[in-house]
Amino acid sequence: MVPLSRAAKSASAVAVALVLLQVPSSANHSWNGYHWARTANPFLVDLGDNLSATWKPHLATASSDWSQSTVLDTAVVSGGSNKRNCRPTDGRVEVCNAAYGNTGWLGVAQVWVSGSHITQGTVKMNDTYFASATYNTPEWRQFVVCQEVGHTFGLDHQDENFSNPNLGTCMDYTNDPSTNQHPNGHDYDELVTIYSHLDSTTTVGAAAPGASGAVLDNPSQWGQLMKVSHGGKTQVFERDFGNGQRVVTFVIWA
Numbered sequence: 067m068v069p070l071s072r073a074a075k076s077a078s079a080v081a082v083a084l085v086l087l088q089v090p091s092s093a094n095h096s097w098n099g100y101h102w103a104r105t106a107n108p109f110l111v112d113l114g115d116n117l118s119a120t121w122k123p124h125l126a127t128a129s130s131d132w133s134q135s136t137v138l139d140t141a142v143v144s145g146g147s148n149k150r151n152c153r154p155t156d157g158r159v160e161v162c163n164a165a166y167g168n169t170g171w172l173g174v175a176q177v178w179v180s181g182s183h184i185t186q187g188t189v190k191m192n193d194t195y196f197a198s199a200t201y202n203t204p205e206w207r208q209f210v211v212c213q214e215v216g217h218t219f220g221l222d223h224q225d226e227n228f229s230n231p232n233l234g235t236c237m238d239y240t241n242d243p244s245t246n247q248h249p250n251g252h253d254y255d256e257l258v259t260i261y262s263h264l265d266s267t268t269t270v271g272a273a274a275p276g277a278s279g280a281v282l283d284n285p286s287q288w289g290q291l292m293k294v295s296h297g298g299k300t301q302v303f304e305r306d307f308g309n310g311q312r313v314v315t316f317v318i319w320a
Contacts, residue, residue, distance in 0.1 A: 095237070095256045097222040103183040103265040107137045111270060112158040113215065116145030121163050121191065124204070124211040128236075131248045132215060137261040140215075152188045154178060157271040159187040159218045161211070166192045172201060173210040175217035185269045187218035209243035212236030220260050221253060 102109065113129055115122060129140040145162070146155040152162035154176075172195050177187040191210055195201050213223075213236045225238045232240050235250035289306065 095222050095224055095252070096260055097217060097220050099182045099220070099260075100177060100179050100184050101182065101220040101260050102138075103267055103269040104261075105264055105266065105268055107261055107264070108135070108139050109137070109261075109268075109270050110139045110141060111219070112141050112143045114145040114155060114158055114160040115142050116152065116160055116162040118163055121207065121211070124207045125161055125215075127208060127248075128212045128215045131212060132219070134249070135254050135257045137257050138219060152190050154186040154188050156186050156273045157269060159189060159215070161189045161215065163191040163193055163196075165194045165197070166190065167194050169194070172196070172206070173214045175214040177218055177220075180269070183265070183269050184218070184220065189214040189218060205243045205247065208247045209236050209240070212248060216249065216253065219257060221256060224252060 102111065113125060115125060117125055125142055129142050133139045143158075146153075146158075146160060152160050152164075154160055169192060171192060173189065173191045175187065175189050177184045179185065189211070191207070191214070196207065200206075216237055221237055223237050223239060224233055224235055228239050228241045230238075230240075232238060232242065232245045233250065233252075234245055235253055236243075236246050236248060237250075237253055238246050240246045
């Protein structure tokens with residue numbers, strides 16, 4: 067999957083969404099109810115910039131796009147990690163790029179959750195594939211950055227069939243991302259639904275006691291297979307550490 071931080075601790079969980087080279091379809095546009103805890107809307111999510119010069123404009127565009135939501139704003143800030151390790155930071159999202167190797171995915175988003183509350187997140191873009199003629203285009207880069215950042219707010223994909231007509235959103239898988247560069251109205255509506263309630267505490271910009279990165283690179287670390295769909299292309303794993311500690315991994319295979 068993807069090299070990330072250290073072992074999971076306390077009442078935290080890790081959920082992973084992948085953008086891969088081929089994918090089937092999915093119906094749920096909310097990612098298992100995961101969301102940032104906050105006491106008011108709109109709330110601000112910092113996006114840590116750990117990117118090379120090629121990627122920086124794409125993150126800026128994605129940040130501007132997602133900030134058009136009525137319930138959340140984003141800000142690009144200096145990264146708190148290095149682009150290969152992409153170590154998470156409490157209360158924000160770190161965005162990174164590196165040549166991660168022949169993993170099968172173009173990009174990966176990971177969120178740490180306590181209960182259903184996101185406490186930190188990371189986004190990675192795999193330059194091993196973006197160096198190839200197929201994916202080394204501004205359209206593919208923008209599509210993947212936009213989608214992976216969207217996952218860290220609790221959004222799932224609108225459609226996971228590459229062959230279906232484009233929906234005009236980066237949350238839609240496609241063979242031609244030229245018209246799937248940005249969020250669409252349904253994404254903004256879904257964010258309103260996800261963040262329709264307020265919480266008594268906040269995980270945005272705040273330390274999350276016990277929340278820690280987890281090294282979950284290998285499928286053998288993902289725990290029990292809980293769900294298989296789309297002919298085995300989509301799988302959900304759960305690793306239970308006890309005392310409310312768990313890791314949930316959402317996988318779409320290449």
